[in-house]
Amino acid sequence: MMQVTKGVVLILSLLISTVSASAELYVAVASNFAGVMSAIAEQFEKQTGHQVRLVFGSTGKHYAQIQHGAPYDAFFAADDKRPILLEREGIALGGSRFTYAMGKLVLWSPEASLVDAQGKVLQIASFRYLAIANPRLAPYGRAAKQVLAFNGLWEKMQSRIVMGENIGQTYQFVKSGNAALGFVSYSQVLSQQGGVEGSMWMIPSEVYLPIVQQAVLIKDNTAARALLKFIQEKPAREMIEQYGYGLP
Amino acid sequence: MLLTEADLAALWVTLKLAGVVTAILLLLGTPLAWWLARSQMRYKFLIEAVVALPLVLPPTVLGFYLLIMLGPHGPVGGLMQMFGGQPLAFTFTGLVIGSVFYSLPFVVQPLQDAFTSVGGRLLETAATLGASPLDRFFTIAVPLAAPGFLTATVLGFAHTVGEFGVVLMIGGNIPGKTQVLSIAIYDHVETLEYGRAHLLSGGLLLMSFLLLVAVYGFNRRIKVAGL
Numbered sequence: 001m002m003q004v005t006k007g008v009v010l011i012l013s014l015l016i017s018t019v020s021a022s023a024e025l026y027v028a029v030a031s032n033f034a035g036v037m038s039a040i041a042e043q044f045e046k047q048t049g050h051q052v053r054l055v056f057g058s059t060g061k062h063y064a065q066i067q068h069g070a071p072y073d074a075f076f077a078a079d080d081k082r083p084i085l086l087e088r089e090g091i092a093l094g095g096s097r098f099t100y101a102m103g104k105l106v107l108w109s110p111e112a113s114l115v116d117a118q119g120k121v122l123q124i125a126s127f128r129y130l131a132i133a134n135p136r137l138a139p140y141g142r143a144a145k146q147v148l149a150f151n152g153l154w155e156k157m158q159s160r161i162v163m164g165e166n167i168g169q170t171y172q173f174v175k176s177g178n179a180a181l182g183f184v185s186y187s188q189v190l191s192q193q194g195g196v197e198g199s200m201w202m203i204p205s206e207v208y209l210p211i212v213q214q215a216v217l218i219k220d221n222t223a224a225r226a227l228l229k230f231i232q233e234k235p236a237r238e239m240i241e242q243y244g245y246g247l248p
Numbered sequence: 249m250l251l252t253e254a255d256l257a258a259l260w261v262t263l264k265l266a267g268v269v270t271a272i273l274l275l276l277g278t279p280l281a282w283w284l285a286r287s288q289m290r291y292k293f294l295i296e297a298v299v300a301l302p303l304v305l306p307p308t309v310l311g312f313y314l315l316i317m318l319g320p321h322g323p324v325g326g327l328m329q330m331f332g333g334q335p336l337a338f339t340f341t342g343l344v345i346g347s348v349f350y351s352l353p354f355v356v357q358p359l360q361d362a363f364t365s366v367g368g369r370l371l372e373t374a375a376t377l378g379a380s381p382l383d384r385f386f387t388i389a390v391p392l393a394a395p396g397f398l399t400a401t402v403l404g405f406a407h408t409v410g411e412f413g414v415v416l417m418i419g420g421n422i423p424g425k426t427q428v429l430s431i432a433i434y435d436h437v438e439t440l441e442y443g444r445a446h447l448l449s450g451g452l453l454l455m456s457f458l459l460l461v462a463v464y465g466f467n468r469r470i471k472v473a474g475l
Contacts, residue, residue: 060438129338134421137438162338162420165434173420177319178337 022049023223026071028062029054030078031168032185036243044230050223058166060137066091066218073224076215079139083214096217100231102246103211104186105143108174110198115181119201122153130160131173131182140167143208144183150207187244255448257424258432266408269347273355273404281359303353311417314346338420346414355404362396363389395467402463406456
């Protein structure tokens with residue numbers, strides 16, 4: 001008899017806990033933000049008891065999925081274009097859009113002395129391949145094109161440029177050594193100890209249009225609102241900076 | 249709506265890639281399939297498993313390993329560099345090598361099946377009549393395995409046309425050199441150019457369907473004719 005009562009109490013308490021506090025959130029996140037977002041979500045889960053399911057992918061694909069009814073509660077894009085579109089189309093919640101991070105572009109090589117602090121290596125051009133993300137698809141690719149154009153090198157580099165579909169693939173091209181150097185995001189090459197392996201040129205932000213990463217609410221619920229608020233508070237903002245992003 | 253210059257270039261690279269890869273696979277795959285069909289070796293199944301690997305592996309796995317192997321720190325890329333060769337990633341040759349692995353089972357397996365069904369009796373009879381092994385192969389096995397060759401050619405070609413993961417990993421998306429149709433379609437979808445994506449996707453769908461209809465129709469006629 002005792003055993004049965006205990007069992008019933010256990011089941012009841014389990015039921016109550018799922019009903020009251022924790023909700024399950026589905027969040028679409030741009031791949032480049034995967035590392036930070038996982039860390040932030042973990043903190044958020046600890047504090048609120050909500051469960052966050054992160055779905056990483058390219059912003060273009062997420063956009064198409066959300067347009068066709070994908071069940072995400074919130075969307076962290078790699079740009080501001082897709083969130084604006086979703087807002088205009090009435091799919092995202094009006095007024096929920098905000099900038100959560102600013103991307104920093106670097107020219108990087110795993111080789112210790114290939115890239116100098118002013119990026120003169122581009123003029124010398126002693127390399128076979130320069131990797132960039134596809135400017136048509138990826139905000140970091142667009143920025144890379146602007147940097148090359150600013151230095152009058154876009155045309156000259158055409159025979160050396162290889163394109164990744166996204167910034168993650170661009171990083172793989174360089175990391176594997178198939179391309180000697182490439183334009184990647186600072187967050188990719190920055191280790192958690194704060195150092196950078198290899199050599200890099202931190203590109204001055206005046207040379208390219210800001211890489212604005214925006215988020216929007218897709219569904220209106222308290223848990224999703226809480227997450228968006230959490231990201232804009234100090235501890236999360238510090239983590240975002242620590243991972244190599246700028247803040248608005 | 250007509251194809252743009254970039255889409256046409258991607259179409260050309262795709263057809264050229266599929267053509268070259270199919271030709272190489274028929275050359276390499278025929279002796280391999282013949283050996284697999286005829287050999288009594290105990291450990292033959294190991295080779296069969298290796299040949300079938302691309303059927304079950306995600307192409308990204310193959311692409312990932314190729315990217316690492318062909319890179320300057322990888323075994324293949326390192327050797328190439330030692331002998332003053334050019335790196336293979338981001339080149340058409342690199343794509344050909346990747347695709348040969350990727351489409352291997354689609355050529356070898358139909359050929360192996362065809363050679364197996366030719367049967368040993370006929371070949372033995374020919375041998376007793378004094379036909380040399382090469383003679384037997386070209387005058388008996390090859391003609392009897394004709395439907396197998398057709399299936400192998402078409403599947404190898406069509407499967408290479410439909411390749412995505414390998415090219416994505418080692419292609420580098422260079423227009424006119426390594427940008428293929430499937431990547432162009434992917435890019436159009438990503439940039440919300442759904443019209444152009446539809447045009448290419450529809451075209452590819454139709455072409456693949458017609459190719460398969462041709463093969464199955466032809467193979468059926470051969471069976472009906474009792475050849």
